Amino acid sequence: MKKAMLILLLPCSLLFSGCWDVQEMENTQYITAMGIDLESEDKILLSLHLVNTEQMKGSDQTGGSGNGDAYYLATAKGRDLYDAFRNFAKKHSRRGDLSHLQGIIIGEKFATDCMDYCLDWLNRNRQLRSTTSIFLAKGSAHDLMKVKPPQEKLAGDYLEGLTTVSSAVAMAPKVSIQALLIALVTQGKDAVLPRVEKVKLDPDGKGDKNETLQANGMGVFRGANFCGFISSQQTRGYFWLKGGFKDPIVLVLPNQGRWVSVESLKVASKIKPKVQGEKVSIEVQVIASGDIFEIRGPGSEINDSFFHQVGHLLGKEIEKEIKQTIIISQKLDSDFIGFGEIVRGSVSSKQWERINWRQLFSQVPIKVRVRANINRSGVALGQIMAW
Amino acid sequence: MKPLEKIDQSQLLLLVLFTISATILLPLPRVLAKLAAESAWLSAILGSVLGFVGLGIPTLFALRLPAGSLPDALAVLLGKFFGKVVCMVLALGMFSFVPLMLRTFGEAFIVGMLPRTPMAVLLIIFLLNVYLIAYLGLEPLARSAQAFAIPIVIAFLIVIFGSIPLMDLQRLKPWFPDGLIPVIKGVTMVAPYFGEGAIVLYLIPALQNKQGVWKTVSMASVFICLTFTSLTFASVATLTAAWTASVPYPGLRLARMVSIGRFFHRFEPLFLSVWYLSVYIKTGLLIFLAARLLAYVFNQENHHLVLAILLVVAFPLAYLPGDLLEVFALQFGFARIVSVLIGFVLPGLLLPFTFKGGGNE
Numbered sequence: 054m055k056k057a058m059l060i061l062l063l064p065c066s067l068l069f070s071g072c073w074d075v076q077e078m079e080n081t082q083y084i085t086a087m088g089i090d091l092e093s094e095d096k097i098l099l100s101l102h103l104v105n106t107e108q109m110k111g112s113d114q115t116g117g118s119g120n121g122d123a124y125y126l127a128t129a130k131g132r133d134l135y136d137a138f139r140n141f142a143k144k145h146s147r148r149g150d151l152s153h154l155q156g157i158i159i160g161e162k163f164a165t166d167c168m169d170y171c172l173d174w175l176n177r178n179r180q181l182r183s184t185t186s187i188f189l190a191k192g193s194a195h196d197l198m199k200v201k202p203p204q205e206k207l208a209g210d211y212l213e214g215l216t217t218v219s220s221a222v223a224m225a226p227k228v229s230i231q232a233l234l235i236a237l238v239t240q241g242k243d244a245v246l247p248r249v250e251k252v253k254l255d256p257d258g259k260g261d262k263n264e265t266l267q268a269n270g271m272g273v274f275r276g277a278n279f280c281g282f283i284s285s286q287q288t289r290g291y292f293w294l295k296g297g298f299k300d301p302i303v304l305v306l307p308n309q310g311r312w313v314s315v316e317s318l319k320v321a322s323k324i325k326p327k328v329q330g331e332k333v334s335i336e337v338q339v340i341a342s343g344d345i346f347e348i349r350g351p352g353s354e355i356n357d358s359f360f361h362q363v364g365h366l367l368g369k370e371i372e373k374e375i376k377q378t379i380i381i382s383q384k385l386d387s388d389f390i391g392f393g394e395i396v397r398g399s400v401s402s403k404q405w406e407r408i409n410w411r412q413l414f415s416q417v418p419i420k421v422r423v424r425a426n427i428n429r430s431g432v433a434l435g436q437i438m439a440w
Numbered sequence: 441m442k443p444l445e446k447i448d449q450s451q452l453l454l455l456v457l458f459t460i461s462a463t464i465l466l467p468l469p470r471v472l473a474k475l476a477a478e479s480a481w482l483s484a485i486l487g488s489v490l491g492f493v494g495l496g497i498p499t500l501f502a503l504r505l506p507a508g509s510l511p512d513a514l515a516v517l518l519g520k521f522f523g524k525v526v527c528m529v530l531a532l533g534m535f536s537f538v539p540l541m542l543r544t545f546g547e548a549f550i551v552g553m554l555p556r557t558p559m560a561v562l563l564i565i566f567l568l569n570v571y572l573i574a575y576l577g578l579e580p581l582a583r584s585a586q587a588f589a590i591p592i593v594i595a596f597l598i599v600i601f602g603s604i605p606l607m608d609l610q611r612l613k614p615w616f617p618d619g620l621i622p623v624i625k626g627v628t629m630v631a632p633y634f635g636e637g638a639i640v641l642y643l644i645p646a647l648q649n650k651q652g653v654w655k656t657v658s659m660a661s662v663f664i665c666l667t668f669t670s671l672t673f674a675s676v677a678t679l680t681a682a683w684t685a686s687v688p689y690p691g692l693r694l695a696r697m698v699s700i701g702r703f704f705h706r707f708e709p710l711f712l713s714v715w716y717l718s719v720y721i722k723t724g725l726l727i728f729l730a731a732r733l734l735a736y737v738f739n740q741e742n743h744h745l746v747l748a749i750l751l752v753v754a755f756p757l758a759y760l761p762g763d764l765l766e767v768f769a770l771q772f773g774f775a776r777i778v779s780v781l782i783g784f785v786l787p788g789l790l791l792p793f794t795f796k797g798g799g800n801e
Contacts, residue, residue: 073557152706179555182705183697231606231697238682239611398613405617 082147085124085209088194090160091167092130099129099137100198101149102208123206126198134174151180156212157187157230158249160194164272164279172237172277175230183231186216189246189272191282200251202265211266216247219268223292223301224285225249226271237277241393241410244274245291248282275387283381290378293339293371294322294390302346305366307359309352315367315427317343326396331408335392337379339423341371345430355435360427368425375421383415392419446648449656451582454589455643455725456660460491460636461667462718463541463771466548466689468630468668469675471772473684476626478612480681481673483623487630488665492658494784495637499657501787502644504794510642511736517793524737526790530638531733533782534726535750537636539757540775541726542566543767545719546758552692552712563758567751569720574728574747578646581724588717595714598707599691600670602698607677630668632776634661635783642729688764691715727751 088100102124127144131137141149159171175181190197198208205211220227225247228236236244252267270285283291292298303315320341327334345363353359382390393410400408447455472480505513510530514523545566546559554562573581616623637657644653675690678697684690695711698704731743731750740746761767 073561074554184699184705234683235680239680240682394610398610401614401619402617 076148076150080147081150082145083150083153085153085207086156086158086198086212087151087154088158088160088190088198089134089163089171090194091163095132096130097132097134097137097163097170098195099131099134099141100195101127101129101141102198103127103145103149104153104207122201124208128195133170151178152182153209154181154185155207155209156216157185158190158194158197158212159187159246160190161192161272161279163194164189164246164274166278168274168277168279172234176234181230184229186213187228187230187233187246188212188216188249188268189279189282191248191250191272197249197251197266200264200266201261203254203262204265208266212249215249215266215268219247220297221299223289223298224270225268225288226291226295226297236389237274239391239394240405241388241395241397242391243276243387243389245271245389246274248272273382273385273387273389275385280387281381281385283378286374287378287381290374290376291390293320293341293375294324294337294378296320296322303343303367303370305363305370307352307362307366310350311352312347312349313345313363313366314347314349315343315363316346317341317367317371317425319343320371324392324395326392326399328396328400328404328408331413333396333408333413333417335396335417335419337375337419337421339371339375339421339425341367341423341425342428343367343425344428348436351436351438355430360430364426367427368423371425372421372423375423379419379421383417383419386411386415388414392417445578445646447578447582447643447646448648449652451586452640452643452647452653453656453660453663454585455582455721456637456640456657457663457667458585458592458718458721459639459725460633460660461664462715462722463537463544464633465667465671465718466544466691466715467768467771469672469684469690470687471629471768472626472672473676473681473690475629476622477617477681477685478676479615479617479623480626480676480684481612481669482615483626484630484668484672485665486623487627488634488661488668490627490631491634492661492665494631495634495640495657495661497784497791498638498640498787499644499653501791501794502641503650503653504791505641505645508645510645511733513645518790526786527733528737529786530641530782531730531737533638533778533786534733535730535754536778537775538723538727538730538750538754539760540767540770541719541723542754542758543761544771545716545723547764547767548689548692548715549712551688551764553709563755566720566723567755570724570727571747571751573720573724574731575744578643578728581721581728584724585721588721591714592718595707595711596667596671599695599698599711600674602700602707603674603678603694606697607674609677611677611680612673629772629776632780632783634664635779635781638779638783638787639725639729641787642732688768727754 083104084101085104086102090098092098104124105122127141129137129141131140138149202208202211205214216227219225226245228246233244233246236242247268248270249266249268251264254263254265270283270288272279272282274280289301292301300316300318303317305313305315307313320339323338325336382388393414396410397405469480472483476483506516511523511527514526518526542563546562549562550557550559573584640657644650647653671691674694675684678694679690687693692708692712695708696706698707727747727750731747734746735743761770
């Protein structure tokens with residue numbers, strides 16, 4: 054009987070061998086970067102970086118020429134993102150695959166007018182990795198997709214590296230699909246995207262080879278609509294409160310006339326809301342510490358009081374940056390720092406509805422207090438001076 | 441009846457754990473987040489505590505049954521006819537979960553991993569495997585549960601611990617945004633599924649040693665509570681309550697988000713494959729118990745023929761719900777009621793009979 058059972062199970066192996074969801078590599082067109090633009094009211098332009106698999110072969114392998122570009126740009130249009138992606142198949146003999154997508158650049162017009170379309174597609178798409186990075190272009194995403202950064206073989210790789218490095222130095226946030234979706238569905242919080250733009254590697258240089266992409270500040274949203282860009286300097290205020298950076302450098306100017314660069318390593322922030330009826334006030338407390346990174350210009354001896362002085366100035370500098378960011382946030386009426394989320398966490402649903410955060414936010418008084426100190430001064434104590 | 445197969449306490453624990461948690465685990469955080477929003481995880485804890493109290497009813501009943509297998513004990517307790525009636529009710533109750541589980545299994549695989557594969561193929565392969573394990577009997581089922589427990593637990597822990605870096609505890613606030621009522625509503629979505637623990641009615645008489653049964657059942661309940669609560673907690677703290685309430689299987693979404701370094705991404709196919717094992721054990725056990733009880737009712741020497749008939753019947757029944765939303769509606773409606781009926785109400789009604797002539801505890 055047991056033998057009969059085993060015979061019964063044999064057809065299973067036949068069924069497993071032919072899988073309906075199989076996708077052969079040689080029939081797949083891998084996409085590493087995607088640009089999304091709104092061309093007209095009902096026309097979406099998708100720009101795709103498609104991997105040229107023949108060019109990706111190593112020099113030790115035979116068959117690939119290896120001299121051409123590792124990828125090429127292709128476009129497709131449609132009523133919505135899925136329609137555009139399907140239309141991509143019209144000019145390709147292989148099925149497009151998004152599982153290796155490393156970066157999505159969203160055009161400014163699309164972000165302003167119809168980000169909602171994108172959200173559902175990002176949430177529902179099975180192939181996309183939720184860790185894929187998203188960027189916001191100033192202007193058209195298609196223009197940026199034409200740039201071939203010379204730093205990496207694939208622009209997708211470059212974009213992924215760019216967002217990691219720029220967030221580490223607090224120049225632009227790193228935002229993945231999942232982070233964007235979470236920010237957009239969280240009540241009392243608005244989304245941000247890193248701003249990406251075209252720049253010249255060498256200001257005097259010419260030609261395509263001299264062009265690359267840089268992350269610079271961020272674009273902020275109000276609900277699902279883009280409402281403004283803020284510079285990388287102003288973005289630092291966001292980082293002081295939200296964390297996520299590794300080594301932002303702050304320049305401070307102590308009273309002896311020296312420039313001191315401080316690398317701030319540890320920052321802890323606390324946002325305390327005070328809700329009385331429908332009135333809300335917020336107090337932000339930040340504790341920061343840093344290391345002296347560079348001292349420019351001669352001055353008195355480097356001692357305890359110098360450390361205290363620089364620490365105090367560091368606190369003032371951070372406070373100034375945070376306040377600047379909060380002012381912009383209230384001016385744009387976009388709570389991208391997420392004060393509302395914390396207020397919501399401290400009240401009932403009914404009270405939250407009564408507060409009407411969307412309307413109230415721009416008028417909420419927000420107090421900022423920063424305490425900072427200097428821990429050490431790198432591998433040197435005093436300044437070294439030429440005699 | 442065939443001589444009673446024997447299992448031990450650890451096998452009982454695993455069988456109870458898999459039976460109660462396997463199918464409900466993936467969609468539960470969604471339902472709780474929909475009802476109790478940020479407090480969903482509190483509903484999971486309170487529901488599990490209440491469910492454990494409910495699970496005490498079939499456990500106590502099983503412990504007080506006369507010696508022998510469940511059908512024999514019921515015949516002694518209630519007489520042959522009423523014993524068979526109770527066996528019939530239990531068998532039909534247990535079998536009624538099977539088509540729904542088949543469909544849940546098929547839908548989860550299609551949603552999470554194999555969108556183009558026809559569901560019939562998935563179900564036929566699954567049913568063949570289920571037939572094999574249920575055919576072999578209780579002991580192989582219990583041993584399989586032991587063998588599969590380690591990969592199942594590891595996969596689950598990877599999802600929970602892997603989502604810790606993505607969690608934000610602020611997303612769990614406010615704790616009671618709309619008071620206690622939504623939390624209580626959530627409790628009513630968790631506790632009834634402990635009624636699927638009616639399997640203890642058959643399993644406790646099959647224990648080699650009945651000492652420490654309460655401890656085993658308590659431990660199983662604690663593990664179920666931890667499973668439900670941790671997954672709901674992780675889902676809401678990672679995805680937010682609003683997003684958790686909008687995805688069919690939050691557990692799968694979490695598995696998709698888990699990312700360790702630059703080499704470990706998209707864990708959902710592996711998680712789903714391991715989840716399959718727990719559903720396999722549960723389906724195998726329920727259909728085995730239903731077949732054994734029906735074989736007794738219809739005076740069959742063994743359960744093999746009844747088992748084959750039940751599996752053939754279960755296959756078309758799995759297609760009864762028109763779409764995924766109907767599957768969820770049945771899972772959180774029909775299955776919940778049947779769980780309460782066979783897990784709490786029926787043993788509760790029969791319990792006084794065991795006190796009449798002195799119990800076996």
